[in-house]
Amino acid sequence: MPVIVVANPKGGVGKSTLSSNIAGYWAQQGHAVMLGDIDQQQSAGLWLKLRPPQLPTIQTWEIDDQLVAKPPKGTTHLVLDTPAGLAGKRLDAAMKIADRVLIPLQASVFDIYPTRDFISRLMDHKRSGKVQVAVVGNRVKDHTKATEHLQEFLDTLGVPVIGLLRDTQNYAHLAAHGLSLWDVPATKVEKDLAQWAGITAWLDRP
Secondary structure (H helix, E strand, O other): OOEEEEOOOOOOOOHHHHHHHHHHHHHHOOOOEEEEEOOOOOHHHHHHHHOOOOOOOEEEEOOOOOOOOOOOOOOOEEEEEOOOOOOHHHHHHHHHHOOEEEEEEEOOHHHHHHHHHHHHHHHHOOOHHHOEEEEEEEEEOOOOHHHHHHHHHHOOOOOOEEEEEEOOOHHHHHHOOOOOHHHOOHHHOHHHHHHOHHHHHHHHOO
């Protein structure tokens, strides 16, 4: 059963956006998806409450930050949204259940350096050999110095960069209605779906 943990020590980098859209993608594929949220802000949890009932079902994974609750039988895919500052015992608990960790990153020096340290901690973790780690550049603006610096940084990471997502209001508009990119006509989000191609290929990989 795939368990995707979306994590970054910084807040506001797009963890809930990634988590909800991953859950939405898998739900549209017909999988039995659960979305857990151990962030106090409960952004992913709110998104689930806003989700229209006629859309493919995504169940709430009722857990706390110790991750003690097992998903019910019948669940095939799990997504976990995590808080800023994930470290110590909470990081250990997340790594214990994860088979993949996806790290969103924005083009800001205040995000880049903490993320580099976080990736180093993941690589040094005792379960690092059993957990796939990848990075997604988020809210990327073309032809800016910040994006150039981000690209230079990504080239030094030593972990796969599976997507660069543009800075667009589409995600905010969709989230306000409990929707993912896969819940609206493709023509409305064509550019964004194209940018997710590398991410979905990584998600679908055995």
